[in-house]
Amino acid sequence: MKRLAIYLMCGRETPALAEAAVAGGADLIELGFPFSDPLADGPVIRRAAERALAEGMRTRACLDCLEQTRARVDVPLIPMTYAALLEAYGYERFAADAASAGADSLIVADLPAGERPELRRVQLVAPTSTDERIALAAEHTDGWLYLVTVAGTTGTRERLSPALAGLVSRARKLTDLPLYAGFGISTPEQASAAAELADGVVVGSRALEIAEEGSDALQALVRSLKTAIEEPARWVMP
């Protein structure tokens, strides 16, 4: 069965939004811990991070948000953030406190494979990654591999990146781990096409945009994405 991961930014509404996303069919929630200078993120997640920081969502508050979210949902929760936060908080302490607040793993967008291998986390690979780096990331990753579909930042695109197919086929030769595709996937059509190739799909910027309209809207979006990836045939382009 194909998996759907939804990205939400930590904030006051997040536990309720996560509950709605899971009710809509999300299999995994990534929780953004905002950073002031997020190099991997496009405008939507950047603005969300700015707002979250203005609301005081520093590391401690994000861990509290994680704990409150954990109290409401049973799916895996994975904080996604930048190395700056772990540098300041302490890598081991961050991993330990996140785990005891209910996190199942971590994603650190600017801590590439090979750096701090002792920190258990989901590794990212990109279309530019060499086979050696994909193998390294697969060796160190925590459960599944995050495939960045585009050379670029997070955010919606008009169509699914043509680079995904090649990346999936290279990764399949190097690892048996599940492959989740993320970055630039926003519509049911794109999610469906990505799920034809990968084992899971991550939707971030589009989920944040819709989450601003409230829990019901988010739940409806997630349901449409979930339906699309579970019944890919319905969405195949003629």
Added chain:
Amino acid sequence: MLTYGPYGGRFVPETLIPALDELERAWNKAKSDPSFDQEVDALRRSFGGRPTPLTLAERFAPDKRVYLKREDLLHTGSHKLNNALGQAILARRLGKPRIVAETGAGQHGVATATVCARFGLECVVYMGAEDMVRQRPNVERMHLLGAEVIPVEFGTKTLREATSEAIRDWIANVETTHYLLGSCVGPAPYPELVRELQAVIGREARAQFLEAEGRLPEAAVACVGGGSNAIGLFAGFLDDDVELVGVEAAGAASLGSGRAGVLHGARSSLLADEDGQVLDAESISAGLDYPGVGPEHAFLRDSGRARYLTATDEEALEAFRRLARTEGILPALEPAHALARVSELDAELVLVCLSGRGDKDL
């Protein structure tokens, strides 16, 4: 990968790692290739106007012997050309037809636009919207040189966001694009690459000083934003008994009042809160208005080999005026910070890097 004690490294998205590996390989090859040195050296002379002179500033500091290393007289008006020329030659060797750069004061943007025009490379420069207003003449210069200048409207609209946007552009276009980073900051190998390309300042100044005074200076002084002119000057004197002094803008003292953290791909000393969130810098000088600094400076500070002072906006303006009136030289506001601290030094024989000219600040 070269690190500086606990500083440096590569804190970037995976997408960039292969490009950084490629750049590092090209740089290591170039370093051991005499034809690279020859090409850089020939262009520095015939196109850049090197060597730049050393000027004794008798009236500026009558009770000392203060020499100015005149990077303001380099083509395009600042030391930034040293780095831009070298990296453009590397980009050609990498086969990258498109250059992206960040700029604060506009001096690096102008230097980059200049070398791109010279080599026929496409040039895109990111510049904070606020900096585009306060450094208007440099925006016009970049346009005349054929560069596209993209205003950055995010956050403080200064060098910090311009750098982030340039890196994001690079992530999206990495196959065709070289990121021509302007200071000794960023992920490895940039701090080393920029330092080595700026080391010509220290090498020349050392020889010129010996010729003028028959001995080395007691102190070598430079302003520090990201720190590229300072690291280039210091490189000439690291193994000598010469005091090394960096001067930061008081509102952007990433070494003086910063803490260890990660920004723009490297661990260094920076203005950040206890959670690692980066704080705003504030300086009248767009080139120093940056919350981070090169990792080698953080290392030199910790080891005690260099010390770092600050100058306020007012002190820099006062030094700017005084150099103009006493020596007939209009410095940029950035090196005016270095000039502002000269009179208080114990040293009597002082070398100051005059990193750029002040026309842009009028």
